[in-house]
Amino acid sequence: MVWLLLVGVPLYVLLLTTLRTQSDYANAGPLSFPSHLTLQNYLDAFSGGFGQDFVNTLVVTASVVALVLLLVPPLAYAIVRSRSRATGTVFRTFLLGLAVPAQAVIVPMFYVISKAGLYDNLLGVILPTAAFSLPICTLVLTGAMRDITPELYEAMAVDGASPWRVFWQLVLPLSRSGLSTVVVFSALQAWNGFLFPLVLTQSDSTKVITLGLYNFQTEHGVDAPGLLSAVVLSMLPVLVVYLFARRALIQGLMGVGGK
Amino acid sequence: MTSISAAPAPAPAPPAPAAAAGRRRARGGAGVTRPGLAWAAPATAFFALFAIVPLVLVAVLSFTTWNGIGSPQPAGLANWTALWHDPVMIKSLWLSALLTTLGVVVQTPISLLLGVWAAGHQRNRAILSAIYFVPLLLSATAVSVLWRALLDPNFGIPAQASWLFGDGNLLGSQAGSIGVLAFVGAWQWTPLHTLIYQGGARAVPQVLYQAAAIDGAGRVRQFFHITLPQLRNTIITSMVLMVVGGLTTFDTVLILTQGGPGTDTTISAYYMYQQGFKSFDFGGASAVALVLVVVATVISLAVVRLSGYDRMRSTVEGL
Numbered sequence: 001m002v003w004l005l006l007v008g009v010p011l012y013v014l015l016l017t018t019l020r021t022q023s024d025y026a027n028a029g030p031l032s033f034p035s036h037l038t039l040q041n042y043l044d045a046f047s048g049g050f051g052q053d054f055v056n057t058l059v060v061t062a063s064v065v066a067l068v069l070l071l072v073p074p075l076a077y078a079i080v081r082s083r084s085r086a087t088g089t090v091f092r093t094f095l096l097g098l099a100v101p102a103q104a105v106i107v108p109m110f111y112v113i114s115k116a117g118l119y120d121n122l123l124g125v126i127l128p129t130a131a132f133s134l135p136i137c138t139l140v141l142t143g144a145m146r147d148i149t150p151e152l153y154e155a156m157a158v159d160g161a162s163p164w165r166v167f168w169q170l171v172l173p174l175s176r177s178g179l180s181t182v183v184v185f186s187a188l189q190a191w192n193g194f195l196f197p198l199v200l201t202q203s204d205s206t207k208v209i210t211l212g213l214y215n216f217q218t219e220h221g222v223d224a225p226g227l228l229s230a231v232v233l234s235m236l237p238v239l240v241v242y243l244f245a246r247r248a249l250i251q252g253l254m255g256v257g258g259k
Numbered sequence: 260m261t262s263i264s265a266a267p268a269p270a271p272a273p274p275a276p277a278a279a280a281g282r283r284r285a286r287g288g289a290g291v292t293r294p295g296l297a298w299a300a301p302a303t304a305f306f307a308l309f310a311i312v313p314l315v316l317v318a319v320l321s322f323t324t325w326n327g328i329g330s331p332q333p334a335g336l337a338n339w340t341a342l343w344h345d346p347v348m349i350k351s352l353w354l355s356a357l358l359t360t361l362g363v364v365v366q367t368p369i370s371l372l373l374g375v376w377a378a379g380h381q382r383n384r385a386i387l388s389a390i391y392f393v394p395l396l397l398s399a400t401a402v403s404v405l406w407r408a409l410l411d412p413n414f415g416i417p418a419q420a421s422w423l424f425g426d427g428n429l430l431g432s433q434a435g436s437i438g439v440l441a442f443v444g445a446w447q448w449t450p451l452h453t454l455i456y457q458g459g460a461r462a463v464p465q466v467l468y469q470a471a472a473i474d475g476a477g478r479v480r481q482f483f484h485i486t487l488p489q490l491r492n493t494i495i496t497s498m499v500l501m502v503v504g505g506l507t508t509f510d511t512v513l514i515l516t517q518g519g520p521g522t523d524t525t526i527s528a529y530y531m532y533q534q535g536f537k538s539f540d541f542g543g544a545s546a547v548a549l550v551l552v553v554v555a556t557v558i559s560l561a562v563v564r565l566s567g568y569d570r571m572r573s574t575v576e577g578l
Contacts, residue, residue: 003369006446008390013416014405029419030409071302078298090299096556097310099499101507103528104552107535107545108316109309110327131309134302163294192398194510199536210400210510217404217514224408224415231401238396250392253451254458 018042018229025225041229049204050230053212057191058237060126060208064190065183067130068137072182075134076141077171081153081163091142097135102128102195113200124200125208129193133186140185140252144178145171181252184245191238209234314552320545327539338546347522347530348547354437355526359505361441362448363498370449370497374456375486395450402447403514410439433523436516440524443511448504452497459493460486503555527551 013030018041020034028035079091102109109128110119118124148171156166172179194210201207207215213230220226242249321338325331342348377388394402409415412428429435467485476484487494509528512518518525518533525533527547535544 003373003449004387004391007394007450010405010409010446011390011393013409017408026414029414030416031419067305071305074294074298075302078294078296081293082296082298083293084296086296087299090303093303093311094306096560097306099503099555099558100310100314100552101503101528101555103507103509103531104548104555105310105313105317106532107541107548108313108320110535110541111316111320111325111331112309112313128309131306134306134310138302157292161292163292163298166292167294167298188396192400194398194400210398213398213400213404214514217407224411227404227408231397231405234401235397242392242396250454253454254461 014228014231017225018232020225022223022225030224041225042233044226045230045233048216048226049207050209050212050233052204053207053209054233056122056206057208057210059122060129060193060197061187061190063122063126064130064133065186067126068133068182068186069179071130072134072137072141073172073175073179074167076138076145076175077163077167079138079142080145081171091138094135094138097132098139102132106195106199109196110199118200120201120203120206122201122206125193125196125206126190128196128200129190130186133189137182137186140181141175141178144175144181148174177248177251180245180248184241184249185252187241188238188249317545317548317552320542321549323542323545325541327535327541331542334542338542341543342546342550347525348527350522351525351527351530351547352550354524355506355528358437358440358444358508358526359502361437362444362505363501365441365445366449366452366501367494367498369445370452371456371490371494373449373453374458375460375482377453377457378460391453392450394447395454397447399447399510400514402443403511406439406443406446407515430516431520433520436520436524439515440508440511443515444505444508448501452501455497455500456490456493459490463489499558499561502558506551506555506558 016034017025017030019037019039021036021038021040024034024036075090075094079087113119113124113128116124118127152170152174153166156170161169192210193208194214197206197208197211198214201211213227213234216227216230320331322334322336323331324334324337373391377384397405410417410429412418412431417429429439463486467489468481471481471485507528508526509532512524512526512529513532516524518529528551531544531547531551534540534547
């Protein structure tokens, strides 16, 4: 298939380029096979401050996932099980939120975050990033919780279980696959986020990986092997997560249009 | 499942255990406890604070002048009249529409066909779709950086394949830049839509195909008469994602073209960023942002109606 070539060849070139020296790349071009292979580019990327970016991104990602895990399950539980009309309105609001692009609110976000004294602070990146992953996570998790059959709730009701106990002993264990999708989704979004960090941080100590890539590109755009090594490094953790949570991710993505 | 629930139910109801009865909210449904609104409150409050409030603020800010430092000053309709007469703004809307349309036109057929193909059970499918999946894991930033390096006129692929690319400066012309942006967008996003279509195609009942096969319908006819109609909702969902994604393409433009050459790829989302964070005209930027919000919301509302997402509630809620 032509399309597979269009996807595969650039990835192959990407990998190959990171393993060659810059002069070799400049002289022989990206498509030729390198004269000898080296890992120096990766080492350079790390000594160039990429390690700090890595840690910052990790902090942002972990916090976003934690926030999402704290907020979304009770919300989804209420949406699926509450009879109150208000939860219907809440659900529709979140669905609308799916279509509100981060760009649309970036100016007021800058205003709010500056006024709150969180400018150039990782927390100022974490909060909006988490907020903007809520809609999709809610959609995924309500989908999972709807698959729990009414009979199970009835059985617990007969035992006189409180909503709290139903939530812990029935809803959470049975929506495990939905939960893992939510974790993968929010982690991916936080890890790859660019706009919020670009606008809401400025110093090196709060720089995340995507910004690091962007800066690298503006400063040493010609050093393709170095630049592309950074690209590969930025993807490695995601790749690891993907290998472990492949099923959850794919299931979640396919569920978007499958209903 | 009825056997499970039937077993404990007929037991003679105990004389209302005090603790359980107190917490129980017996609005129909045989005393099944239900979570109250309080369960939804934390997430809703958080979402309101960081998504809804800024959304309202963007409207307010569009009637002010603000340079990013100090406080916004009321400016009446100034930003809006300026926007109305701004040739770059009008051009940016056209460019957004063009890029979005290109995205839908290029990605839909490819992802539809690939998705339907991948829904089957061929050999090698797992390996092929794994390779195919990788662009989804890369951030838009990484993808843009990668392609910028690969398409560099002096050191990239064009320099080695001049028979295909001419002088190789793809980003030097408007047609070239828009082509590159459309291509890179498709490269990154087609896998996502393929997955969505794959999910949709898997959900099509096999009985329909068996019936069609008995009636002597070939593969092509099956595709047009069963697969396509059955995927109606999937197609709508996917297209909406493409439209919203296309309208808000930003990282790619910032890294690949910086809106250039000139303003030839300055789409609205990028123009908004430029006005705000480069020219420090945050009032004007808010006006552009509000236009974006309105367009995206109108499209999303249309989708929620068309795809039946808002009806999902009634179909599944059984109690």
